[in-house]
Amino acid sequence: MRPEDFDFVAKLLKDRSGLVITRDKAYLLESRLTPVARKRGMKGLEDLVSGLRTAGEDLLREVTEAMTTNESFFFRDIKPFDQFKSVVLPHLLATRAAKKSFRIWSAASSSGQEAYTLAMVLKEEGAKLAGWKIEIVGTDISTEMLEKAKAGLYSQFEVQRGLPIQLLVKYFKKTAEMWQIDPAIRGMVQFREYNLLHDLKPLGQFDVVFCRNVLIYFDQPTKTRVLDNISRVVPDDGFLYLGGAETVLGISDKFKPIPDQRGVYSTTRAPAGIGTTK
Numbered sequence: 001m002r003p004e005d006f007d008f009v010a011k012l013l014k015d016r017s018g019l020v021i022t023r024d025k026a027y028l029l030e031s032r033l034t035p036v037a038r039k040r041g042m043k044g045l046e047d048l049v050s051g052l053r054t055a056g057e058d059l060l061r062e063v064t065e066a067m068t069t070n071e072s073f074f075f076r077d078i079k080p081f082d083q084f085k086s087v088v089l090p091h092l093l094a095t096r097a098a099k100k101s102f103r104i105w106s107a108a109s110s111s112g113q114e115a116y117t118l119a120m121v122l123k124e125e126g127a128k129l130a131g132w133k134i135e136i137v138g139t140d141i142s143t144e145m146l147e148k149a150k151a152g153l154y155s156q157f158e159v160q161r162g163l164p165i166q167l168l169v170k171y172f173k174k175t176a177e178m179w180q181i182d183p184a185i186r187g188m189v190q191f192r193e194y195n196l197l198h199d200l201k202p203l204g205q206f207d208v209v210f211c212r213n214v215l216i217y218f219d220q221p222t223k224t225r226v227l228d229n230i231s232r233v234v235p236d237d238g239f240l241y242l243g244g245a246e247t248v249l250g251i252s253d254k255f256k257p258i259p260d261q262r263g264v265y266s267t268t269r270a271p272a273g274i275g276t277t278k
Contacts (some may be wrong), residue, residue, distance in 0.1 A: 052217035064192035073161035101133040105206040109138030112149025119188040139194035152181035227252035
């Protein structure tokens with residue numbers, strides 16, 4: 001790929017999705033965009049880049065989605081969901097008892113495994129949540145991934161990645177070569193197309209935000225911008241989850257780590273003691 005073509009595509013991707021592609025990752029552009037060019041009947045990447053310079057939204061979206069990492073699996077890294085059950089959920093049950101409702105956001109939700117994992121965790125709590133109104137919202141910029149998430153259909157390989165066998169048997173039904181998640185679990189989650197770089201206020205306020213393994217693809221100014229935007233839709237005693245390799249330190253002054261709870265953050269406005277267990 002010509003340097004000027006690389007620079008053009010890299011800027012386009014950063015502007016549209018926040019994704020930062022450096023010159024040493026040029027092979028990613030070639031490996032992921034060559035199939036797009038072939039699908040469009042183009043000779044190669046030069047034709048694709050030429051098309052992008054005057055493209056309509058369809059091609060721009062297709063290229064952005066092709067470059068967006070869509071890695072997700074059930075109960076990924078397990079500890080965040082244990083923390084949610086033992087630390088975050090008890091806090092929500094205590095502090096939201098009067099209104100009996102809370103909202104959870106799975107940002108960059110990909111094909112839906114994280115959001116459905118949270119739904120299963122909550123479903124397993126049963127009687128504790130009787131009478132509660134709980135909303136789980138999954139967002140992503142990829143319409144293809146969102147359609148997959150809404151369908152709740154997963155391959156044998158996908159359900160084997162992290163999903164306990166007892167939950168597979170309990171909440172999934174075999175359909176031909178695929179597994180479909182129970183309608184009751186699907187009904188607990190709503191999926192929407194949304195870009196993390198946009199104003200988040202239209203999504204409403206969330207008591208818990210899962211934004212795991214997303215910031216690693218952004219440069220520091222974009223990370224700061226995203227965290228600042230998230231802080232505006234989280235209440236003072238809300239929670240933010242980041243991936244194990246991510247941090248707010250040196251990036252944002254809107255969140256602070258919760259002691260002894262790696263990967264979980266509270267707002268810097270939070271009252272003392274948020275996230276501590278008794």
